[in-house]
Amino acid sequence: MRKRRNIIKLFQLLYLPIIVSVLSFFVIAVISYNASSKVLRDQMIDNSIGLTELLSRRIQNELENNDEQLNQITDQMLSVGLRVLDNIESISNEYLKDIADAFNIDHIYYYHSSGVLLNSCNEASDDWTSNKDASLHTFLKSSEKSYIEDVTSGFETDGHYRYVFIKGSEGDALKIGYKLETLEHIKSSQAIQKIINRIVKDDVNFVYALVTDSHLVAIADTDNEDIGIDYALDEIYQEALSGKTLTSDWYYPKLDETVTEVITPLILNDKISGIVVLGVSQTMQKRRALILAGVILGITILISFNYLMIQARNVIKPINKLYDDINNIDPDFSGRKFNYDENAVFFGLYESVENLLHRLTESKQRIKVLNNEVTELAYFDYLTKLPNRYSFKENFSKLIKSYSKVALVLLDLNNFKEYNDILGHSFGDDMLVALGERLNLISNEHIAVSRFGGDEFLLAIGMDNSDVLMSSIKEIEKVFQKPAEIKGEYYNMEASVGISIYPDDSEDFDELMTFSDLAMYSVKNKDDFGIAFFKRKMKNEKIRSAAIKRLLKEALDNDGFTLLYQPIIDTSTNLVNNYEALLRFKSHNVYPDEFIPIAESTGLIIPIGRLVIESAIQQIVKWRSENRPCTKVSINFSTKQFYDEKIIEFIDEKLKHYDVLGDCLIIEITETFLLEKSVEEVRRFISNIRALGIQLAMDDFGTGFTSVLLFNQFQFDTVKMDRSFVELNLNNNSDEVFKSWITLFRSYNFKVVAEGVETLEQLDRLKKIGVDYVQGYYFSKPVLPEDLA
DSSP states (O other), X not given: OOOXXXXXXXXXXXXXXXXXXXXXXXXXXXXXXXXXXXXXXXXXXHHHHHHHHHHHHHHHHHHHSOHHHHHHHHHHHHHHHHHHHHTGGGOOHHHHHHHHHHHTOSEEEEEOTTSOEEEETTOOOXXXXXXXXXXXXXXXXXXXXXXXXXXXXXXXXXXXXXXEEEEOTTSOEEEEEEEHHHHHHHHHHHHHHHHHHHHHHHOTTEEEEEEEOTTOBEEEESSGGGTTOBOTTOHHHHHHTTTOOEEEEEEETTTTEEEEEEXXXXXXXXXXXXXXXXXXXXXXXXXXXXXXXXXHHHHHHHHHHHHHHHHIIIIIHHHHHHHHHHHXXXXXXXXXXXXXXXXXXXXXXXXXXXXXXXXXXHHHHHHHHHHHHHHHHHHBOTTTOSBOHHHHHHHHHHHHHHSSEEEEEEEEETTHHHHHXXXXXXXXXXHHHHHHHHHHHTOBTTXXXXXXXXXXXXXXXXXXXXXXXXXXXXXXXXXXXXXXXXXXXXXXOOEEEEEEEETTTOSOXXXXXXXXXXXXXXXXXXXXXXEEEOOHHHHHHHHHHHHHHHHHHHHHHTTOEEEEEEEEEETTTTEEEEEEEEEXXXXXXXXXXXXXXXXXXXXXXXXXXXXXXXXXXXXXXXXHHTTOSOOOEEEXXXXXXXXXXXXXXXXXXXXXXXXXXXXGEEEEEOHHHHTSSOHHHHHHHHHHHHHTTOEEEEEEEXXXXXXXXXXXXXXXXXXXXXXXXXXXXXHTTOHHHHHHHHHHHHHTTOEEEEOOOOSHHHHHHXXXXXXXXXXXXXXXXXXXXXXXX
16 A cells, blocks of 8 residues: 655644644633733622621611510520420429530429429528519419510529520420520621621622621621631731721632632721621632633634644645545546535546546445444344443453453343333333443443443443543543433333453453452442442452351351340449340351341341240340349340341240230340331331330430430330440540430430440449439440349
């Protein structure tokens, strides 16, 4: 074949004019960016100053009309009073003080129906009577259930208060009051906080806002953690107190950007009462300047591109085409003319070779069609028209030669079998075709796509750096973001994806396939889209998982399990309240956190769970025959045991068979158990458990996201605080937080167990905090029944 010569000087004809144009427009874009940045910044500052001054006036107006907040505080006092009267048996001076501290209340008094003061959060005299308080005396004689008193002077201390009176079912009464200064502080702080939160929320340009008092102490801040910070040393803030509106730029580390701060005085009743500060992001004005510069550069590129296209079409392309056509003439070529017109630049030459070119084109087309048919039969999937597994291996080998690394991606459709079973195989084929079309769109020179078989697809991604792989993974994710239209309906497609890397994981293709398959199955149980990279431990975990599964089956068949028991101690008596049963292998050191998930995933948890229940009941019977003082046992329930439809019948049958009462058992469940099915199904399950007399405990409190709403929806007897939650609060000296939780649980009539107690110091602190029961190594490790003290 004749070597093609350079017949055109492209640099002088095309590239030099384009380079000059691009450089000129680039300089213009840089100048425009700098100029527009300054103009946009000045405009932003002017707008922000106006808005800050408007915000100052809004705060003043809001503070002058906030009676609604006062009513909300009064409603809160009524709600607190009703809660206290509902727990009348818990009322004591300490209890009232805890309630007062929890809700920021100044006074709480509890009176007998005769007017005698019984309890007070302020430790008032026990012989004080209602005769010293006309309002209380009148209220006790009246038939009203509640009464809200106007602001009045206090009977014990200086100052003014607003009091709420609430009457109990026995004629007893509560008197709850806020000091006027407390009310005003709460109202003003809440009003200001609402205003600045709304301002920052409604405008993306504002990153924060704060308001200080006349001493430059923050009384409101969109970042609640910064309320109370003293800014007295800030010179700019000090200068703003003199009545000036100021601006300054500073680096804001929370957003990792420079922020313009606008500071203006806060004027209340014609006096400067503090300052208002707005933090304004510079991101938007920089973005606008960049857009302007980008538009100019875009125009430059467009002009240059059009110039290149015009020159290529009118000069370069005709010359090159003529050169190619002449050098590819076949002397035996004959046939019809190819397309050209009389205005063609080289009309005469084309006319002389037209017949030869026609025959050459016709022959090539026939050969191409035949080659395509043969290739499609040998290397492409008949359904999706994608390359099949045989051609994929060839493409994989090519990528290995061109790139330093190649990712082998195995993609498996989730729930495809269900689609096939419910909607038919024709529907399944249409879904595979739709997915194949989408995957084919992301195929390019470094991404090879193939249908592996069934609902599995393979991709090979050649790369010299990890950025290419991450970008390709995002393209794969996009494939599944939109529903697929199949037979006029739209269906979501989800997949599990496993990835192994050549040569990091292996240099053998078949082994890489196995590794990708292991990675894919590590996310297969998820319902949504999931991606996992192969890790060496997956292979080891697969082997160990299979071994543990074998051990579980052998233990079930050959009495290979045993139950250890750990005592739970009553803090008021230091005696054993009950024992927790913990499952172990008799002959293997495999612990529950490893074998329980495998038992759950294989369904073996159902027979294992029943074994634990019966073994615990048998142990209760044995202890009872030995006249042991405590024969109550708590057992843990897995979320998968929810699907044992006969579990309630099984427990009832075993209790009756061994003549054991249901109150000898405590079932411990976690928050995950409560979320496994619908609220009604869980309630029905709990109701059936309680009908047997069995107690219910919430386990692992403090490790997840337990909502107080769960306590309203489901009835428990006990809450078990997880060891990590107990250690965190004790180590941080958060005794008051601990007490708040105890108070909350007491309001639901829950008993509280603290797990993980290992020292006498921890025990003493937990007793003082008010925990009902404790459990941990300080008393005993989990041991065999015969080893219990």
